[in-house]
Amino acid sequence: MKNRITTGQIILLLTAIISPFASAHPGHDHQHWSSSLIHLFWILPALIAAGVAIHLYRRKPKTKSEQ
Incomplete structure (x- = not known):
């Protein structure tokens, strides 16, 4: 299993460092x-x-696979 860093994790890390x-x-x-x-x-x-x-x-349309 690969450990991938998401954009949200990068933003959280930068916020914690800069604040x-x-x-x-x-x-x-x-x-x-x-x-x-x-x-x-x-x-x-x-x-x-x-x-x-x-x-x-919340109101974004569902794709056919999600229905």
Whole structure:
């Protein structure tokens, strides 16, 4: 049996290696009452994109061999 490295495993490895070197964005107070709301607005497009991707994956047509 051959051990093959998939694209997902490569992305996971690169993310694990690079993430300690990433720094948060400077310039505002994280203790301010609106900081949670501002960060929510920044993550919201990523959540929407993930939801659209899941929706499109689930509704892809089945091939004749899968039916």
